[in-house]
């Protein structure tokens with residue numbers, strides 16, 4: 001949520017004013033006013049029947065000035081019409097880029113991604129682990145085409161599964177480019193027709209699958225149609241799922257298909273890193289997927305990076321501990337007098353023993369040793385475990401220990 005603009009970014013619930021990055025269902029709700037790209041506006045009208053008057057369609061790159069801010073939509077490369085939102089506060093040039101879903105590889109049916117520098121980067125991190133490095137896309141496409149021709153050779157009908165908006169059109173454009181005719185599940189056919197209306201030129205006229213597939217045709221269907229009546233009728237078929245999650249071991253068995261191909265409309269881990277390199281942000285906030293893990297990785301590289309949902313945990317570096325242990329012999333470690341450390345020790349002692357008598361003794365000696373009433377009052381509140389009581393309407397802050405550590409270290413005279 002951007003309070004100065006009263007603008008929500010891809011909220012799940014309907015809001016008075018929201019930026020809708022693209023026309024996927026998990027990024028859309030029936031907002032009072034939806035800001036989006038021209039193409040997304042057309043798709044949203046088709047798909048969700050949102051009335052014209054509630055959509056504010058903006059062309060890519062055209063700046064819109066509003067309440068002292070300059071807003072600009074940039075292509076995100078995720079699916080046709082998908083946009084990133086770049087915001088500049090005019091008075092001090094502070095800037096923010098919200099990526100929405102994006103990918104860095106060039107697609108056949110989506111506009112290519114364009115990044116712009118920003119102070120704050122809010123980015124999606126669906127595939128935010130280093131293990132998610134997709135193979136070269138030409139290799140993946142060659143494997144998909146090989147799969148199709150092998151099925152034809154064995155007299156089977158190849159079926160490719162991918163989201164009805166985005167992946168399905170990428171698959172269709174690929175097979176069309178190689179002269180293979182395709183039959184489309186009704187949802188895919190409808191979305192393909194909508195994409196063609198918005199001006200995607202790489203797509204052929206959609207032909208709907210009616211349960212009968214002549215030899216030499218490939219079928220393209222959404223993943224949720226895998227056990228549909230329409231496809232169950234097709235007896236001799238060979239199935240494949242197109243998804244970035246194909247990188248996970250065992251995904252073939254989880255999706256219950258004959259083959260999986262890592263063709264994704266999201267950036268892989270190197271793609272996420274490329275985004276950071278191009279945007280050159282001072283601060284990064286991560287959303288979706290491995291958001292916490294990716295933020296942790298960036299912090300380890302010295303960046304100011306946090307998961308937008310909170311809950312970042314404290315990183316304990318084994319190397320640092322090892323260095324400290326090694327130097328302990330040379331200079332005697334003198335512990336600073338620190339009431340927080342004493343409090344921590346007390347909690348550890350109380351936690352370690354199951355004896356109630358011992359717990360009481362630890363508490364008594366700690367409380368007796370406190371220097372003043374203020375400390376006593378604070379300790380009593382925190383020891384109840386109810387420093388932040390649950391009350392109706394209150395929300396959990398999801399503040400993890402990494403945030404607490406950073407806050408503590410920002411105080412004067414506080415050291416690690």
Ligand SMILES: [Zn+2]
Pocket residue numbers: 022024027078101
């Ligand atoms: Zn999406």
